[in-house]
Every structure is written in structure tokens, then in C-alpha cells.
Amino acid sequence: MTDATRVPLLSMRGISKRFGGVEALVGVDLDVHPHEVVALVGDNGAGKSTLAKMVAGVLTPDTGLVEIDGAPVSIPTPAAAHALGVATVFQDLALCDNLDVTSNLFLGRELRDARGVRDDERMEQQARQILRDLTSRIPSVRVPLSQLSAGQRQSVAIARTLIGSPRLVVLDEPTAALSVAQTAEVLMHIEGLRDLGLGVILISHNMTDVRAVADRVEVLRHGRNNGSFDARSTAYEQILGAITGAVRVGDPPRRVPAAS
Template sequence: MTDGSRVPLLSMRGVSKRFGGVEALVGVDLDVHRHEVVALVGDNGAGKSTLAKTVAGVLTPDTGLVEIEGVPVSIPTPAAAHALGVATVFQDLALCDNLDVTSNLFLGRELRDARGVRDDERMEQMARRILHDLTSRIPSVRVPLASLSAGQRQSVAIARTLIGDPRIVVLDEPTAALSVAQTAEVLLHIEALRDLGLGVILISHNMTDVRSVADRIEVLRHGRNNGSFDARTTGYEQILAAITGALRPDGPRSPAAARS
């Protein structure tokens, strides 16, 4: 559980983003602490991916304050996000089938020795350690990505976030289209990220996955906050009511309003 007196790893206050006449985010607040998995849930168009892209530096908010460990920051680019310790895995994974696991982990961030030569041995050692920390079942760091299952590829994408000592990891629908066994493995990886002391933002439509791994559930509806819930004590019906709009932060809607 989190200690409310601690400074959050990530704090967002009043974040808004507009695309022309569409308000994608309206005054959104979000806190993420160390050793915490925060799930962002909501219907299609609720603003989840827009908020994730804002944290990742893909989108710049129009208004609002973003702080990392209490320090106001600007995240204008993905490179800036990475420099601040934010790592993101989007649904496309951005991996290369023709490369092995190690090469995918270090793609664009290859280690070199004192002579400037690519240090394959050190990268393989680090790859093995990272996969071990995540309890990954990938058989070898030398196998090509093309030979791995969808779940194992997701494992590689999550492992890649640990290159560069991140503080915050954003995962966009990491269990989508996975089998039950593959989903279970990915959820173990998410728990491992939390155990390593990271703050994790999990975007998912699967409430079973969310409730099994998240500490807190933040509901977005029409680009606005619509409820914050303890994942361990809140029933599915209450979360669903917040997602659909039958429950609002200022109290439940009337049946007539809920149908409108």
C-alpha cells in the first residue's frame, strides 16, 4: 500500500488536451507512487491513451502541471520522457522480428567498450539479469524475436523498459490478444516492476487483469476524472458504474440521468 505522506513519483494536476473542437483531457489529476500499480480504465474515447501519451512525451498538454518526485517538469518529447525516467510500452511494441532478444532490449542504446566496439557480452549479461528480475520464461537471450510467442514478445517489450533505470513505466493494453497463460505471465512481470520499486501505469479494458494486479484504479470518462478506487476493496459494479457514468465523483446519478 502507498503512504499518502510521500511525494508521488508522478503527479499531474489539471492536465488538459484539446484536438480542435474535441476535449480529449479536461483538468485531469493523477498520482503514481513507488511500488504502486495504478490502472487507468474507461470506455473508448475516455482519454486513457491521450493521458499515457502525455506522460510519454508523445503529446504536450495544453494546460496543467506535471511533477516528477515533486519537481515541475516539461515532457515535450519521448527522449525527454526517457531522460526523466519514464518508459512506455505501446500496443505496437516497437520490436524487430529479425533481431534476437538482447538486440531488441538494447535497440538504439547499444553498450560499447572503451574502444567504441559494441559490447555484446555485457549486453547479454544485463539482458539475462533483467529477464531474471522479471521472472521471464524466455529460453535464451540469443533467440530471434520471430521465434517467440505473443506473450514472450510482450515480456521482451516490458524488459526493455528496464534499460536506463526508469522510475515510471506506462503499459498500454499489455494483455490484449494474449492467451490465459500468456496473460498470467505478463501480470507477473507487472508485479515484478512494482516489487522493483517502480511506479506503473496500466491501461487496460480487462477488469479481471486490472483487479488482479492494480493497487488503485483511476476511472476516466469523457476526458475527465470520474472516480478513484482501491482495487482490493472495490466491487466490479462500482467501477463499472463510474466507467458508464452511473456513478460520478459527486455521487450516483439518478436512473433517469444514467439513461440519458
Template sequence: MTDATRVPLLSMRGISKRFGAVEALAGVDLDVHRHEVVALVGDNGAGKSTLAKMVAGVLSPDTGLVEIDGVPVSISSPAAARALGVATVFQDLALCDNLDVTSNLFLGRELRDAHGMRDDERMEEEARQILRDLTSRIPSVRVPLSALSKGQRQSVAIARTLIGDPRIVVLDEPTASLSVAQTAEILVHIEGLRDLGLGVVLISHNMIDVRAVADRIEVLRHGRNNGSFDARTTAYEQIIGAITGAVRADAPRPSAHAAS
């Protein structure tokens, strides 16, 4: 493995954040590599969303170092995050019901032709290609968002992250309140992001979903790291123990053989 391969796509070191007297994060570390889905898990108030908002440029850390491709960066705003190749889907999705799929994908980033006019044909072509890359079942890029199911809307939100060639995608509870079939489709989309070479940060309370798609599980507890686990070999009980505090971050872990 070369040095370039070993450098994380995203590296966060010693990240701390206070809101008045509340210490939301205390010295948190996080690495995400290319072709990797990293799940952030923890109980309510563990600091997951706070950390994700820092990657997205919504919040700034009080202390700590953030690097992308080994280069120190300041993600001071959502616009700065996008410029650095970070795309985020929060739970509200921020989609427009009165617009069709293509218009939602390119909202605020419409393509223009040589005369400065909206290039609807090229946007529709790129929208179709993005949906094919994600193996989405959305029937048409011209269908209005109001005609789509909740799962299909989540598909549109995930597809929109691919506009602008991102490197890192942050997904905040992407399968919340979805049916079994809709959840399965979203998990396929997440695997598609990984297959495209992106680094994915997945926030979820659903351990079944996490273990289905994540490569690594990072546990936060009371704003601190409390364990890093291989999603495919670590016993479910070990992860739950780290979330609840029954297992400390420095506790010995079972072998992959014992966990299987």
C-alpha cells in the same frame, strides 16, 4: 511516513487537451507512487491513451502541471520522457523480428567497451539478469524475436523498459489478444515492475487483469476523472458504474466491508 514518502513519483494536475473542437481531457488529475500499479480505465474515447501519451512525451498538455518526485517538469518529447525516467510500451511494441532478444532490449542504447566497440557479452549478461528479475520464461537472450510467441514478445517489450533504470513505466493494453497462460505471465511481469520499486501506469479494458495486479483504479469518463478506487476492496459494480456514468465521481462509495 516521511514527507519524501508522501510525494508522488508522478503527479499530474489539471491536465487538459483539445484536438480542434474535441476536448480529449478536461482538468484531469493523476498520482502514481513508487511500488504502485495504477490502472487507467474507461470506455473508448475516455482519454486514457491521450493521458498516457503525455506521460510518454508523445503529446503535450494544453494546460496543467506535471511533476516527477515533486519537481515540475516538461515532457516535451519521448527523449525527454526517457531522460526523466519514463519508459512506455505501446500496443505496437516497436520490436524488430530480425534481431535477437538482447539486440531488441538494447536497440538504440547499445553498450560499448573501453574501445568504443559493441559489448555484446555485457549486454547479454544484463539481458539475462533483467529477464530473471521479471521471472520471464524466454528460453535464451540469443533467440530471434521471430521465433517467439506473442506473449514472449510482450515480455521482451516490458523487459526493455528496464534498460536505463526507469522510475515510471506506462503499459498500454499489455494483455490484449494474449492467451490465458500468456496473460498470466505478463501480469507476473507487471507485479515484478512494482516489486522493483517502479510506479506503473496500466491501461487496460480487461477488468479481471486490472483487479489482479492494480493497487488503485483511476476511472476516466469523457476526458474527466470519474472516481479513484482501491482495486482490492472496491466492488466490481462500483467501478463499472463509474466507467458507464451510473456512478459519479462525487458519489458516496461503499465501505471496504460492504464491497468484499
């Protein structure tokens, strides 16, 4: 069954959002399927973060329809998003330097035994399993976050999304300000999320990262859809043209000259 015939994990139709006199989003559509990484790209102010915050329950659309597995839903709060199986990692990561990896993974969702006592052993076991699933290189689940690199912290933030068995993960600029090696590790984790069967929305300005892990690229320009592209077969120039406005929705693909 193709993506065109499958019911999407997430479907957003006609999403609009206004802040005072500013139209942040106008009639935006977005689909995400299981086992799929969808990159959401566009220039600053294109509406990427606004759309992501709606999926995360931080903002609500003024108009439009949101469906999960084909059923209409409302996502008025982050708690509602979590209950629907949506996990989000924003750029600030929301991690605590003074806590170890396990405590950060389960922060606010600590496991307890039958007596109501915090079950550190079970949390450590689950933390190790999650990091193994993501093939993370973090040395120990007991190491304080303050001793980890920026890339390792991003790994912890991504691993934290797997607490509660989500179906959809939203990642906002996960490789920003990372070294080449750290970026490679984070991109591997994103592929790991897809391999686990999750749908992933990746917001990024880095087209190299996007083309490395995304299955599909959705371009936003001035709060509107401006193209949907296969990440691996579409020329970089075509996607860049959609981002800058040189290519508009409905324009035929431009032929890229063969290398001489």
C-alpha cells in the same frame, strides 16, 4: 508514511488537451507512487491513451502541471521522458522480428567498450539479469524474436523498459489478444516491476487483469476524472458504474448485496 502524505513519483494536476473542437482531457488529475500499479480505465475515447502519451512525451498538455518527485517538469519529447526515468510500451511494441532478444532490448542504446566496439557479451549478461529479475520464461537471450510467442514478445517489450533504470513504466493494453497463460505471465511481470520499486501506469479494458495486479484504479469518462478506487476492496460494480457513468464523482459507494 501513507500515500496521502508521500510525495508522488508522478503528479499531474489540471491536465487538459484539445484537438480542434474535441476536448480529449479536461482538468485531469493523476498521482503515481513508487511500488504502485495504477490502472487507468475507461471506455473508448475516455482519454486514457492521450494521458499516457503525455507522460511518454508524445503529446504535450494545453494546460496543467506535471511534477516528478515534487518538482515541476516539462516532457516535450520521448527523449525528455526517458531522461526523467519514464519508459513506455505501446500496443505496437516497436520490436524487430529479425533481431534476437538482446538486440531488441538494447536497440538504439547499444553498449560499447572502451574502443567504441559494440559489447555483445556485456549486453547479453545484462539481458539475462533483467529477464531473471522479471522471472521471464524466455528460453534464451539469443533467440530471434520471430520464434517467440505473443506473450513472450510482450515480455521482451516490458523487459526493454528496464534498460536505463527507469522509475515509471507506462503499459498500454499489455494483455490485449493474449492467451490465458500468456496473460498470466505478463501480469507476473507487472508485479515484478512493482516489486523492483517502480511506479506503473496500466491502461487496460480487462477488469479481471486490473483487479489482479493494480493497487488503485483511476477512471476516466469523457476526458474527465470519474473516480479513484482501491482495486482490491472496491466492488466490480462500483468501478463499472464509474466507467459507464452510472456512478459519478462524489456519489457514495453502493452497497453490494451479500451472497445468499
